[in-house]
Amino acid sequence: MRIFADRLPEQLAKTLHPVYLLFGNEPLLLQESKQAIRQAAASQGFDERHRFAVDNSFDWNPVFDCCQALSLFSARQLIELELPETVNAANAKELVALADMLHPDIMLVVVGTKLTKAQENTKWFKALNQRGCHVNCLSPDQSRLPQFVQTRCRQMGLQADNEAVQMLAQWHEGNLLALVQSLEKLALLYPDNQLNLVRLEESLSRHNHFTPFHWSDAVLAGKANRAQRILRQLEAEGVEITILARTIQKELILLTQLQSAAKHTPMTQLFERHRIWQSKRPIYSAALHRLSVVKLHQCLQTLAQLEIISKTQYEVSPWPLLHQLSAEICMPQVQFTKA
Incomplete structure (x- = not known):
């Protein structure tokens, strides 16, 4: 079962699952979700709470000891595990073992950062997910x-x-x-x-926070005004232009590869090969529809010129050229027809 964090209170009011997997990049949603689960668990007699921060040298024995304590002699227990960004093989094995040790007197809450597709397909994640509820704690995108x-x-x-x-x-x-x-x-x-x-x-005043990835997504989607607004804010905040250049360079190279391969390979297969998330595929499709290989090469040349300016001509600001590049990538291709 998978739900968004804003639907968690509604789900908790209906029933409690033995396992909750909270994964995402939004601190507020992660914290609120943990608090909501704690309150719901306490109302059902889970009066004892244990929190463990897992690292590469983590000792799992205290966790397993909690699972072996039955309610006849102790309170029902809520176990919270904070996972690192990357789960190594040793911890993955222990998580699978933990899934088999769960019983009605234990509620397990696993908290981590944004999941990759590969992590969702791991044995440990599937073992825990089939016993409970995956709560999506990602920041809502612009549309949501x-x-x-x-x-x-x-x-x-x-x-x-x-x-x-x-x-x-x-x-x-x-x-x-x-x-x-x-x-x-x-x-x-x-x-x-x-x-x-x-x-x-x-x-009120503005409190939005943008990253280079917000800008690159807007550029790929062809949202020129949004891209320029984000770029102006990143410039005002003093974000290194090299970071932005590297971010968009990676996307332009990927688009060039996709555009070249699309002549003889289905796009769905290409998206799978390059591990492009389902949620990101529409903006890549929009960019590919808008940008030819020739146009992409021109954008890469502009990017190279920007890098030369930023590294050799210190009296010249490279930001106007980056704004120009942003607009060019967003611009739809002009179709010429014969008279």
Whole structure:
């Protein structure tokens, strides 16, 4: 079973699973999910909680000791395991063994960062997942964020019109903790709980947080205005231009490889070969439809020129050229027809 973090309270109200797998990159969702599970578990008699941080030299004996203690002599137990980003072979083996040791007096919560497709296919993950619930704690993407904002507003009794929801989403993208804090502030400022653009502009400032990957995704999708807005903010925050150049270089090279191979290989097969996530395939498809091999080579040449400027001409800012490159990648190809 797999659900988004915002559906977890609803699921917990129906039934408790013996295993919860919390994986994602959003600290707020991970923390709230852990807290919701703790409260639900406590209401069902899981009064004893043990937390373990797993590393490459972790001793599993204390965890197994917890599983061997039955409720006849001790309280029902909640075990929380914080996994490292990479689970080595030794820990993977112990996780499989742990899955076989679970019983009704134990609830297991496993917490980790964003999962890769390869990790989802591991024996340890499948062994635990078939016994419980996988909770997706990833940051909502741009398309899901307004719905997330609307849900949060309803939970807090706030009534936001569509324009207010869109502004809240835009101003807090990549920073959900700031979003919650802003909503709490608005609830205090406006007892009537009505939110609109005027009130937001009077009371809040931007708290969005972008990474180079937000920019590259916008560029691949051809969203020129969004790409420029993100790039301006990254520039203002002092992000190293070399990081952005390397990020987009990797994408341009991958697109060139895909475009060249697409002549004799189905695109689905190419996506699998290059391990491109299902959620990312639409933006790669959009970029491939928009950019020919010739255009991609031109973009790579512009990128090389940018790198030369950044490393040799210190009196010249390379940022205007990066903004130009961003716009060129987003620009649809002009189709010429014969008169």
